[in-house]
Amino acid sequence: MRTQVGIIGAGPAGLILAQLLHLQGIDSVILERKSKDKIEGTVKAGILEQTTIDILREIGVGDRMDREGHFHNGNYFQFNGQRRHIDLKKYSGGKQVVVYPQHEVIIDLVNARYNNGKDIIFDVENVTLHDIDTENPKIRYCKNGMDEELVCDFIAGCDGYHGPSRQAIPESIRKEHLHMYKDGWLGILSDSAPAADELIYANHDQGFALLSTRTPILQRHYLQVDPHDDIANWSDDRIWTELTERTKTNDGWQVPDGPINSKGIIQMRSFICETMQYGRLFIAGDAAHTVPPTGAKGLNLAATDVKVMAKGITEYYRSGESDVLDRYSEICLRRVWKAERFSHFMTHLLHANSSYDSFQRGIQLTELDYYTSSEAGLRMIAENYVGLPIEWEKAENLKILK
Numbered sequence: 001m002r003t004q005v006g007i008i009g010a011g012p013a014g015l016i017l018a019q020l021l022h023l024q025g026i027d028s029v030i031l032e033r034k035s036k037d038k039i040e041g042t043v044k045a046g047i048l049e050q051t052t053i054d055i056l057r058e059i060g061v062g063d064r065m066d067r068e069g070h071f072h073n074g075n076y077f078q079f080n081g082q083r084r085h086i087d088l089k090k091y092s093g094g095k096q097v098v099v100y101p102q103h104e105v106i107i108d109l110v111n112a113r114y115n116n117g118k119d120i121i122f123d124v125e126n127v128t129l130h131d132i133d134t135e136n137p138k139i140r141y142c143k144n145g146m147d148e149e150l151v152c153d154f155i156a157g158c159d160g161y162h163g164p165s166r167q168a169i170p171e172s173i174r175k176e177h178l179h180m181y182k183d184g185w186l187g188i189l190s191d192s193a194p195a196a197d198e199l200i201y202a203n204h205d206q207g208f209a210l211l212s213t214r215t216p217i218l219q220r221h222y223l224q225v226d227p228h229d230d231i232a233n234w235s236d237d238r239i240w241t242e243l244t245e246r247t248k249t250n251d252g253w254q255v256p257d258g259p260i261n262s263k264g265i266i267q268m269r270s271f272i273c274e275t276m277q278y279g280r281l282f283i284a285g286d287a288a289h290t291v292p293p294t295g296a297k298g299l300n301l302a303a304t305d306v307k308v309m310a311k312g313i314t315e316y317y318r319s320g321e322s323d324v325l326d327r328y329s330e331i332c333l334r335r336v337w338k339a340e341r342f343s344h345f346m347t348h349l350l351h352a353n354s355s356y357d358s359f360q361r362g363i364q365l366t367e368l369d370y371y372t373s374s375e376a377g378l379r380m381i382a383e384n385y386v387g388l389p390i391e392w393e394k395a396e397n398l399k400i401l402k
């Protein structure tokens, strides 16, 4: 089998890329390890920033998001039992975010793929990459017990943190930056009323809490916990007691509770792979970088990476120019580092740290006061939260970027 772009992974990165390429008349084949039901049913991200909203509209898959998504103009930061509103729209020049779950985005993208008359090859096994430093890179895989080979012009590694694509870049030219946090997040889905009209990020002595939402009757909330804790230690009663304590306000407000229908604990890490390209292989999304969820950036970075990749590939087929493709890693990493910085900043600003002395705790609370009251602080949070623009120009003096 032969295609122009072989895409490994049908997550947000792979599916958005396929649609961007299709609209430019470029053929692709998508290989996915899981089943269609599995990718359409896994609950992950929920917040799409303005840049992602714009990309989904541009590629013709924004209709249901526009109809059913909940557009937010701001969010709340809470500390010392008081809530401060961050007017994202005002401080970012009119931009917004939307609460529209990742699995709904996946459903819309899979439908778009089928409407284009194209397929996705699900349930593939043993995916390996070959000849990526030649003009005919290949992907070998197994489907229904048969060994197959896909010859491509380019390979897009959109296979998440644990996929094989990143590992195909020789170790000698791959620099990986990994930072592990000592905290994890316990996430729940509950049948309960929304806590507020917008998200609430709460800093509390007992730990961070995030009150988020999915629909008017289904809520997504998180608690800072020990990442090695066993979820069996967290009864529904204990979760609600902790959420109530960490998010109640001085005027007596308490989070509405209800039956919890799913719960789990995730570890937080920041990870960046430099470079994001080698030969004819380009990696995107979680395959290249991961962020702690505090800044809500993972899916959004995946979308902008593939926007850059699609522009580079399109330019190559249209005019033979490879300027954007050659600088793919540089263009993406400039924005990735900024999103990593913001996610790291939000994590430290909002999470309790048991090793802090009273001075450090005082500094943390003062930072919260500063960022939620100064115009400069509000602008910094707003412009990062709604998504920074892609910077296409050369970044000559940025030694940090390879």
Ligand SMILES: Cc1cc2nc3c(=O)[nH]c(=O)nc-3n(C[C@H](O)[C@H](O)[C@H](O)COP(=O)(O)OP(=O)(O)OC[C@H]3O[C@@H](n4cnc5c(N)ncnc54)[C@H](O)[C@@H]3O)c2cc1C
Pocket (backbone or CB within 6 Å): 008, 009, 010, 011, 012, 013, 014, 031, 032, 033, 034, 039, 044, 045, 046, 047, 048, 102, 124, 127, 158, 159, 160, 161, 162, 163, 164, 187, 266, 284, 285, 286, 287, 293, 296, 297, 298, 299, 300, 301, 302
């Ligand atoms: C609890 C939680 C909350 C989050 N909240 C947010 C949020 O609010 N906003 C946000 O922007 N991000 C959020 N994220 C992060 C976001 O979900 C990810 O960053 C996003 O899924 C990355 O997309 P991706 O396409 O790069 O990778 P993935 O979604 O991981 O997709 C990769 C795909 O590749 C497939 N694959 C893997 N290996 C192979 C193989 N060998 N062969 C073939 N296919 C393979 C996988 O099955 C998968 O379908 C959250 C994540 C979690 C866990």
